[in-house]
Amino acid sequence: MIPAPGPGEDPPPPGAPSRALRVRAAAGWERFMRRAEAAGAYPVGADGYERHPLLHGRVRDTASGAEGVLTAVTHETHDDGRVVRIAHIRGENGVEWTAAADNIRPNDEGKGMRADDSTDRG
Template sequence: MTAADPCPCAPSRALRDRAARGWEKFVHRAAAGLPSAPGHPVDAAGHEQHPLVNTLVRDIPSGKEGLLLAVTHEPHPDGRVVRIAHIRPLSGVEWSTAADNVQAVR
């Protein structure tokens, strides 16, 4: 490998572009005085009262569609809380994704 060759451990251009768009979305929300995540109520068990629960949604990265069963908040040891969307397709295996990756099917 020469200095001109990209490091094989470096993120792809597409990944860097997606990260940049996500960061811009975060910055624009912050500049507008909005929280980085919607402020939906969360119960003691960590279930968010998300308005799209029991709605047909699309997981944007995968393009798959299914019924949004729940949005849960999972605490991590480093103090972060990750919002997870749990989706059941019309047929097949249920999956989860980041809650920000979900949009209603129109």
């Protein structure tokens, strides 16, 4: 059964989430944040940005081997309710990419490739 709009509330336009879904999503986000805080995770602001200790520092994406500066870590909620941590990295050449935040490590100088190097050397 679909809940009726609250008093003085217009029904959502077609395709928009219902009030009940928005309330449920907000409650789920609050539960996620409480669990993350209890587990010692990094704090997240109301804007969805994580206060990661490597923020604005040189990092290496272990999946690709590319290096750059960590510009942000955001949290994205997928359709199935999972929250995924996304690292935003800017290479020396100015090109930005995203990676799983769990794949980010502090840059070990002299090891790995720089973000502007190509893996194709031929």
